[in-house]
Amino acid sequence: MSSVQTSRAIMQQQQPEQPSPEEEKLTSELANDRPTIDAAVKSFVSLVSARSLTATATDATTTSVLLGIVNNSANNESTNNHPATTQQQVLQLARAILKAVNSFQFSLQDTMAATMAEKPSxxxxxxxxxxxxxxxxxxxxxxxxxEQKPSRFLGRRALKLAWPTMDVASSSFPPAQAVENPVDVAIRERQLQWLQEFETLLFRDVQKLPANIQEEDDDSALLWSPDKGAAELSKRRQRRKLAAQERGSSTPS
Structure with missing residues (x-):
């Protein structure tokens, strides 16, 4: 059964009376909203992990050169372990987000919101x-x-309505005063920063493409654009290419 068929069947169970044409249209749009929440969360994991790998490689190279220990095996082992730790932390956050999403339910008042729309004022x-x-x-x-998972059927449009009352931080992380281990405190703060970034990217408007090649990177497009960030990545590659050409033309012969 397709997402649209599943969504319509669900709506018929929730609303026995015949839905209005507008409600039918909205149901189809919500069911077809892509990427799904699942896909966007996976993209966010990839984004944070890739950023961490790049930063780790840069930091490790700089440190090795400065200390003269490029070939130190212990240093290499530590460097290799760090990205895995970061990835594990962001995966924990991803699981927390999806758990909160798939256990969340709107209030009864929200489900009846359409009846309030009948007010003439x-x-x-x-x-x-x-x-x-x-x-x-x-x-x-x-x-x-x-017993279906909203994260597999719905996308950004639905999540933006659910997120403000979902409160992932409170439901997924212990209070700050309950965390004593300094390492755990640092991990908690880091994951909360990532959670805030995910929220920011959720509510940021994706830049309309074709975008000016000089515009800053739009990470929200990597998560939420229908092309799964292909146009955004192409823009970044083109910008790097132009920057390299400019550097080459300015290099004295």
Whole structure:
């Protein structure tokens, strides 16, 4: 069964009466919203891991040259272990995010939001927001109640509505005062920083492409763009190519 078919079946269970054409349209859009939350979280793990590997390699090379221990096997072993530790930490965070996503349910009030849209005093924009919240809440809750994982069916559009009340940090991490080991404290702070970065990328608007080649990197496109970041990566490669050409042209002969 496709994502759209599954979503429609869930909505029929949650809303026995015939959904309006607008609700039908929203259900299809939510079911077709790609990348899924699962895919975006995996991309975030790759992003952080790649960044850590690059930083570790650079730091290790600089330190080895300065200390004159390029061939020191103990140093090499330590360097090789560090990226794995970082990857393990970000994987722990990824599991925490997905666990929070797949156990979260919208409030009853949210599932009834569409009925509030019937108030004549509301603006058209507010009515649309309430209808979307109601459809998203019923679809999301229906997936959870049917033992399906929202992270596999839904994408950014649904997650942006759920995230503000999901509170991943409180549900996944012990209070700061409960952590005593300095290493654990550092890991906790690092994971919370990554969690904040994930949230920032979730709510940041993906730059419209084709983007100016001089614009700063848009990591949100690596997570949430429908092309899975292909255009963003191409932009970065092109910018590096232009930078290399400029350096070459400025080098004295």
């Amino acid at each position: 509301l603006s058209v924009e507010k009515k649309q927001q309430l209808i979307e919240l109601g459809v998203t809440a019923r679809l999301w809750n229906g997936l959870v109640q049917s």
